[in-house]
Amino acid sequence: MNIEVLLTESEIAEEFVESVEARDLPEKFFYWTTQSVKAWQALEARSGDSLRGTWETLSARAADLTKPFGNRVPVISFGAGEGLKDRTILRALAKAGREVRYFPVDASQQLLETACAGAEDDDCEALGIKADISSPMHMVLAADVSEAPRLFLMVGNTLGGFDPMDQIRHVADCVKKGDILIIDTNLHPGVSVTPTEEQRRFVFAPLAGLGVTAEDGTIEFAERQDDRLDGMSLLTRRFMASRDLRLHVAGQEIPVARGERILLNFRYLFTAEAFRWLLTEHAGLRVVAEIPGSDGKFLTAVCIKA
Numbered sequence: 473m474n475i476e477v478l479l480t481e482s483e484i485a486e487e488f489v490e491s492v493e494a495r496d497l498p499e500k501f502f503y504w505t506t507q508s509v510k511a512w513q514a515l516e517a518r519s520g521d522s523l524r525g526t527w528e529t530l531s532a533r534a535a536d537l538t539k540p541f542g543n544r545v546p547v548i549s550f551g552a553g554e555g556l557k558d559r560t561i562l563r564a565l566a567k568a569g570r571e572v573r574y575f576p577v578d579a580s581q582q583l584l585e586t587a588c589a590g591a592e593d594d595d596c597e598a599l600g601i602k603a604d605i606s607s608p609m610h611m612v613l614a615a616d617v618s619e620a621p622r623l624f625l626m627v628g629n630t631l632g633g634f635d636p637m638d639q640i641r642h643v644a645d646c647v648k649k650g651d652i653l654i655i656d657t658n659l660h661p662g663v664s665v666t667p668t669e670e671q672r673r674f675v676f677a678p679l680a681g682l683g684v685t686a687e688d689g690t691i692e693f694a695e696r697q698d699d700r701l702d703g704m705s706l707l708t709r710r711f712m713a714s715r716d717l718r719l720h721v722a723g724q725e726i727p728v729a730r731g732e733r734i735l736l737n738f739r740y741l742f743t744a745e746a747f748r749w750l751l752t753e754h755a756g757l758r759v760v761a762e763i764p765g766s767d768g769k770f771l772t773a774v775c776i777k778a
């Protein structure tokens with residue numbers, strides 16, 4: 473298995489200590505440990521079926537979409553996770569006789585290994601890239617692993633775990649003439665939704681890994697409209713300590729006082745119009761196809777450079 477490392481485990485561990493000290497845990501730490509990965513898989517299993525139709529449609533169209541690429545199709549997936557969705561495309565392309573090379577990009581060593589191993593089980597050549605996709609430099613280095621034309625994927629609402637106004641521009645900077653980007657978002661349901669037990673466990677997992685228990689505090693979910701764009705809203709999750717705590721992080725003791733809050737990862741949700749605006753007017757991409765999820769919860773867009 474080949475994995476190129478732009479982001480080392482010791483860099484991640486250092487950032488984790490700093491993040492706990494700052495009371496603000498970025499998205500990458502919610503997939504870092506085995507405990508977090510298990511909690512995420514349980515969440516995915518629960519919400520699993522809603523995107524099946526989308527990926528069947530994309531797989532059926534994959535060979536046609538990438539016809540101008542010729543025989544060789546490099547597939548670069550930002551925030552690939554286990555690569556389960558990506559593999560449906562890889563398989564469809566291989567079935568159409570294309571020579572596919574797969575480049576999953578992720579900060580999680582465990583998920584990256586799973587993505588590479590899965591592709592290799594399907595006889596697809598894979599090179600994992602362990603990188604921080606919130607860094608524009610890492611994004612460019614990861615994209616440069618192959619020359620255009622390339623098929624980029626950023627799916628499973630990966631975009632919504634970052635500030636989308638900045639992140640989509642970093643993604644769009646990687647997309648050159650001839651490349652294709654498939655990207656999706658969770659659509660706003662129009663009403664506020666009560667978080668499921670799986671969602672609660674997923675957001676709590678990094679703290680649980682530090683020994684924090686349900687008796688040590690509460691998780692607060694809140695939603696607000698982001699004033700920068702109509703139809704773009706932010707779902708935040710915060711832990712509030714209900715007693716004084718001493719967190720042991722990488723050999724350091726970090727005290728957290730009763731009443732203090734720790735920001736957990738967030739999710740951006742869009743209306744279809746806001747998502748289109750973000751891709752086109754804001755990021756300078758052209759949407760050539762849209763695939764709505766069967767239950768109206770997701771929207772997937774196929775984009776090229778405008």
Ligand SMILES: C[S@@+](CC[C@H](N)C(=O)[O-])C[C@H]1O[C@@H](n2cnc3c(N)ncnc32)[C@H](O)[C@@H]1O
Pocket residue numbers: 499500501503550551552553554555556557577578579580583603604605606626627628629630633
């Ligand atoms: C919502 S999951 C989606 C995974 C996959 N694309 C799917 O659809 O199943 C987000 C993925 O982005 C990765 N990720 C989060 N923050 C990251 C960062 N800063 N750099 C690299 N990967 C990151 C996580 O490890 C996770 O695999």
